[in-house]
Amino acid sequence: MILSDRDLRARIDRGEIVIDPLDDPELQIQPASIDLRLGSTFVVYKLPHVPCIDTRDPHSVTGYTEEIVIPENEAFVLQPGEFALGSTYERVQVPADLVARVEGRSSIGRIAIVVHATAGFIDPGFDGEITLELSNLGRCAVKLYPGMRISQVVFHTMTSAAERPYGAARGSKYQGQRGPVPSRLGNDLQTRRK
Secondary structure (H helix, E strand, C coil), rough: EEEEEHHHHHHHHHCCEEECCCCHHHHHHHCEEEEECCCEEEEEHHHCCCCCCCCCHHHHHHCCCCECCCCCCCCCEECCCCCEEEEEEEECCCCCEEEEEEECCHHHCCEEECCCCCCCECCCCEEEEEEEEEEECCCCCECCCCCEEEEEECCCEECCCCCCCCCCCHHHCCCCCCCCCCCHHHHHHHCCCC
C-alpha cells in the first residue's frame, strides 16, 4: 500500500521517515508523495572520448566522468538525447518496513525530461541523497535549475520489516551518498574476474 499525506506526515513527525531538509512541507507533501528538489551538482559522461565502458572495470566509469557544480541562480542545460546524473537536494532515509520509489513530476515529464532510467527503487534502510538519471527525450535543450522540484518519492508498506535492510552491514555501495554517484557496477562481486 502507498502511504497517504496523513501517513507521511505522521511518520516524518515520529522520525521514521527522514526528508532533510523539508523546507516547505505544505508545498512538498502531496496527497501520496513528497516532492524533492534538484541539487546543484551533476556528473556528465565525456562520451565522444569513450571507446567502451567496461562493466567489470571500476575505473572505467569514473575515468570518463566529469563533475559540474552549478552556481546559484544558474542552470544546468540538458541537451536533446543527453544523459547526466544529478541528485536530490534532500537526504532521504527509508525505514526498514518501507520501500520507496522516485518518479519524475508530471510537469517535468511534459517537457520530455526523465529522472530515472531504471533505478527508481529505493531499498528499506537506504539513507542518502538520491541519484537522478536525467535524460532529455525531447528535441529542444532544457534548463534545469538547482532547487526546482524535479521528482517525487512515494513510500510503500511491506508485509514485514526487512531482516537485512540496505546499509553498511550488507556492504551496500550507495549508502550515505551525497551528490550524484556514478555507477559502481564494477565493484559487484558477481562481475569481478576470478
